Each structure stands twice: as structure tokens, then as C-alpha cells.
Ligand SMILES: CC1=C(CCC(=O)O)c2cc3nc(cc4[nH]c(cc5[nH]c(cc1n2)c(C)c5CCC(=O)O)c(CCC(=O)O)c4C)C(CCC(=O)O)=C3C
């Protein structure tokens with residue numbers, strides 16, 4: 002079924018066979034046999050043909066032949082911890098003590114990061130959402146720092162005849178770490194394949210901190226957490242939390258077209274907007290702040306502050322008794338969330354006698370997953386040269402899906418980056 006662009010999803014052209022009549026109200030048995038082997042076999046053939054038609058003629062995701070969920074990666078056993086950490090920190094001046102400390106965090110969980118399982122669950126959810134919309138497109142998995150490595154995934158795709166793919170990254174905001182570094186690693190994987198004589202192109206969806214699928218899902222999750230605390234009789238302080246960055250890196254977040262500091266600004270805007278929505282919905286007034294976790298690097302280097310633990314201490318000193326901790330900087334409960342927040346920050350709160358509720362990350366939330374599929378459709382339409390509507394909340398400034406020259410640079414080294422104008 003060939004679709005004109007922008008058309009509604011295809012409707013089922015085959016009349017559904019009436020279901021077996023259910024038992025009547027008096028418990029009378031249904032008419033006829035519950036299953037009909039001939040009709041069942043026909044259904045199967047029809048379903049198969051339809052699937053084939055979809056595969057061949059669905060144009061909504063053209064020009065892409067697959068989606069690649071592109072993520073950070075993490076170790077899945079104790080023997081993988083150090084090789085993973087060395088890969089992540091190669092040439093970045095992270096002190097040895099910090100590496101040993103982070104290795105401890107992983108070993109505390111048996112050497113297994115939760116991130117890959119969470120991404121496999123996200124892939125399943127994306128596949129289900131694509132299927133619900135009758136779109137058949139493979140969803141592949143490629144990591145930057147652990148198996149399955151992005152280059153291996155792209156090589157496999159190329160062997161299956163694919164040459165143009167769309168990356169969905171597990172990172173919502175703008176900065177070197179959360180955007181350009183993904184683009185550099187995509188470029189390195191493309192280059193590795195090029196040296197084998199394989200040509201593969203990869204585009205990326207826009208950074209989605211202000212796509213409603215992400216931002217509104219966070220509004221709902223924070224609202225429900227605050228509602229629960231209010232019902233218990235307390236008025237919580239709202240503490241938003243994200244990954245810290247060197248201040249120098251925040252300074253260069255997004256200056257291809259902006260003034261910089263886009264990383265911290267995006268988080269502040271979203272934290273303010275979510276708080277406003279929660280207040281309006283629940284009819285309360287809430288104090289809120291943005292805090293940071295997972296600082297690394299040498300102590301001499303300034304990073305974004307306040308640290309979440311320091312801020313909890315500050316709030317307790319000022320008489321706060323209840324906190325809702327909202328990790329809006331993360332898309333799933335990976336190591337930073339289960340260790341830095343659910344272990345360390347929870348310990349801090351306990352020491353201080355603070356009641357603390359941690360808001361879930363978006364994870365495989367249906368609204369988030371559906372938003373990612375909308376972003377994929379949006380990017381495909383854009384790649385076909387169509388005029389696209391780019392939904393946004395808060396504000397009305399979508400990040401460009403093709404990054405502008407000089408966007409989010411690394412001040413130390415400059416490497417080729419994919420999915421951008423430079
Ligand atoms: C902004 C940001 C995100 C969010 C966006 C995104 O999701 O991408 C993120 C995610 C993640 N970071 C992760 C792990 C690590 N990050 C490190 C180091 C660093 N991260 C940084 C920033 C970010 N990181 C920075 C500025 C550094 C300093 C060194 C450098 O400039 O690179 C180090 C080295 C040791 C240390 O210094 O802590 C590790 C092991 C994992 C995997 C978790 C798991 O296994 O579940 C994930 C999802």
C-alpha cells in the first residue's frame with residue numbers, strides 16, 4: 002500500500018472475520034466451534050501478505066532502512082569493567098582514583114551496568130510502537146563504549162544491504178558529552194567502515210529535551226510523585242538533578258548558533274516549566290532547584306554545581322523535611338541513577354532525616370516511546386525535503402536535527418563529527 006506523504010496510517014483493507022460469538026448472558030454456550038482451522042490458515046496467509054506489502058511499500062520512513070538506538074554502553078560483567086572504563090576515559094585526564102572509585106560503583110552491582118538491558122527494553126518498546134503504527138523498520142542497537150559496538154552494528158546492517166540509517170540517541174540535551182561526542186563516535190564508526198570499502202550514511206534525530214514526548218512525560222511523572230507526597234501530608238521541595246559537566250564544557254554547549262551554556266539553560270528551563278505545570282495541576286506552590294551529580298575530573302577543574310548531596314544538606318539545614326528528586330537529565334535508570342542517586346543521595350537523605358521520593362526516569366514510558374517514533378517520522382520527512390512541524394515544549398526552539406557548524410565543541414581536540422554541517 003503506497004501512501005501519499007502525510008497520509009493517515011493505512012487502514013486494514015481486509016474485513017475482520019467476526020469473532021466467535023461469546024457465551025450469552027445466561028451462560029449458554031457460544032454458537033459453532035471456537036476455532037476454525039481453515040479460516041485460521043487463511044488469516045495467517047493474509048497477515049503474512051500484509052506484512053510483506055508493508056515492508057515493501059511503507060514510505061513513511063524513507064530514506065531510512067533502519068533505526069539505530071545509539072547509546073553510551075556499559076559493562077555486563079566484572080571482567081568488562083576496567084576495559085570499559087579505559088575506553089570511556091582514553092585521553093581525558095580522569096584521575097586514577099576516580100576510575101577506581103567508579104569501578105567500585107560497578108562492582109557494587111556485580112560488574113553489570115543496567116544500561117544495556119534498559120536499552121534492549123527500549124528497543125522492544127520502539128518495535129511495538131512501530132508495529133502499532135503499521136510501520137515495519139528494523140531497530141538496531143549500537144553502543145559507543147561497549148558491545149554491541151556501533152561500528153559492528155553498522156557493518157552488519159551494510160552486509161544486509163542497508164546504506165542509510167537513522168540514529169536515535171539516549172541523550173536529550175545539548176553539550177559536547179551529550180551531543181557532539183555521539184556525533185564523533187558515529188563519524189568514527191562510519192570511517193571504520195569506509196576503510197573496509199563500505200559506504201554507510203547515518204543521520205540523527207534532534208536533541209529532544211523539549212520534545213513533548215520527553216518533556217511532558219517528565220511533567221506527568223513528577224506530578225504523580227508530588228501528588229503522592231502531598232497525600233501523605235507533606236509539601237515537598239522539588240530537586241531536579243542532571244549529570245554535571247565541566248563549566249568550560251557548559252560554556253561551549255551549543256554556540257554554533259547561540260551564546261553557549263545551552264546544557265544548563267535547557268535543564269533550568271525544563272525544571273521551571275515542569276514545576277509550573279505541577280503547581281497548576283495540584284494547586285500548590287513548590288520551591289524547586291536544579292542540582293548536579295556524577296562529577297568527575299580533577300578537583301582543580303570547576304564543574305556545574307550544586308552537587309545534589311550538598312544541596313540536600315543545605316535544604317535540611319533550612320528546615321526542609323521532604324524532597325522529590327527528579328532526574329530529568331537521564332532517560333533511564335542507568336548507573337548514575339542507581340548509584341549516585343538511589344545509593345548515595347538516598348544515604349545522604351537518610352542521614353539528614355529527609356523524606357525523599359525519587360521520580361522514575363522516562364525509560365520505556367509509552368508517551369516517551371511514542372515521542373521518539375514521532376521524532377523518527379519527523380526526521381524522515383525532513384530528509385525527504387518536506388516541510389515539517391517540530392513540536393516543542395517548553396518554548397518554541399527545536400534543536401536542529403543537523404547540528405550547525407561549531408556546535409558544542411571540545412576545546413581540547415577537534416575530531417570529525419557526523420550528523421552536522423561540520
Ligand atoms: C552529560 C553526560 C551524560 C548524559 C548524557 C548521556 O547519556 O550520554 C553522561 C552519561 C553517561 N556516562 C556514563 C558513564 C561514564 N561517564 C564518565 C565520564 C563523564 N561523563 C560526562 C558527562 C555525561 N555522561 C563527563 C563530562 C565525563 C567526564 C569525562 C569526559 O569528558 O568524558 C565516566 C568515566 C568515569 C567518571 O569520570 O565518572 C563513565 C564511566 C554512562 C554509563 C552509565 C552506566 O553504565 O549505566 C552514561 C549513560
Ligand SMILES: [Fe+2]
Nearest residue numbers: 073178244295
Ligand atoms: Fe558520563
